[in-house]
Amino acid sequence: MWSGKIxxxxxxxxxxxxxxxxxAGLAVQNARIGSADMESALKNYLYKKEPGKMPYLGIVHRLDQPVEGILVFAHTPFAAKELSRQISGxxxxxxYLAVTKEKPEKEEGILEDYLKKDGRTNMSAVVAEGTPGAKKxxxxxxxxxxxxxxxLIKIKLDxxxxHQIRVQMAHAGMPLTGDRKYGGTTDTALGLCACSLTFLYPGSRKKMHFKVKPKGEAFKSFSL
Structure with missing residues (x-):
């Protein structure tokens, strides 16, 4: 739940x-004027710290609006470039931690699919390899x-x-709880949290590691 204080x-x-x-529920960046989002809240926060100076804030990666979790933002163009390079490399x-009601066939595994986004519906789907516009x-x-x-499932994104996790898990018969778009239950909010993020600090290349405990209702029955 967004408290209103970044x-x-x-x-x-x-x-x-x-x-x-x-x-969960707060967009990283919102196209609707007047709607709260992480970008606006952080820019306002930075501007108040240094009034009169237009703050730089680079969005280098995102989370879906209903997903909670860790994000790193760049405070300088150099940091944005370095972090973007790490992501692409x-x-x-x-x-991530995810919650599903469907028992996985295997306790652990790898999912590889080709996904294609439909811009009209803002949804993605698993398609055949070679489909125009599809990405592995x-x-x-x-x-x-x-x-x-x-x-409770631990997921590492490669x-x-x-919507990768939501689409691939649903396609594998494990839709996430609360995922109304991809066949999950409707009894809770989306059971998905980006709980751990590791990257190299821009410039020094020192390893930075951050972890959070999910706050969503879907996770409350688990010992975290």
């Missing part, structure tokens, strides 16, 4: 980067807990496609 969600901040725990490690998507998963017919 300071409540900042995990780390310096002259080059800002790391935040985005709450597969050097930024993203770990790959993730690995591991069941780490089972609690009252719900399964690619970053539109």
């Amino acid at each position: 300071e409540d969600y900042i995990l780390y901040e310096d002259k080059n980067i800002i790391v935040c725990h985005k709450p 597969g050097q930024m490690e993203k770990i 998507a790959r993730l690995s998963y591991q069941v780490i807990q089972e609690e009252t017919e719900r399964f 690619t970053g496609r539109h």
Whole structure:
């Protein structure tokens, strides 16, 4: 739940980067004027710290609006370039926790599919290899807990496609709880959290690692 104070969600901040725990329901960037989003909240926060100076804020990766979790923003063009390079080179490690009611056939595995986004519906679907506009998507998963017919799954993303985890898990027969778009249950909010992010600090290349505990209703029955 968005408190309205961006300071409540900042995990780390310096002259080059800002790391935040985005709450579920808040967009990273919103096209609708007057609607709250992470970008606007952070820019307002930075402007108040240095009035009269237009703050730089680079969005280098995103989370879907209903997904909570860790995001790193660039505070300088140099940091934006370096972080974007890590993402495109597969050097930024993203770990998620997801909840499903469907028992996976295997306790752990790798999902590889080709996804295509439909801009009209803002949804993606698994399609055949070679389909025009399709992109390869790959993730690995591991069941780490089972609690009252719900399964807590750890997911590592190897690619970053539109709605990737939600689409691939649903296609594999494991739709996420609360995922109304892709066949999940409707009893809770979306059970998906970007719980861990590891990257190299722009310039020094020092390893930076951040973890958060999911706050969503779907996770409350698990020991985290």
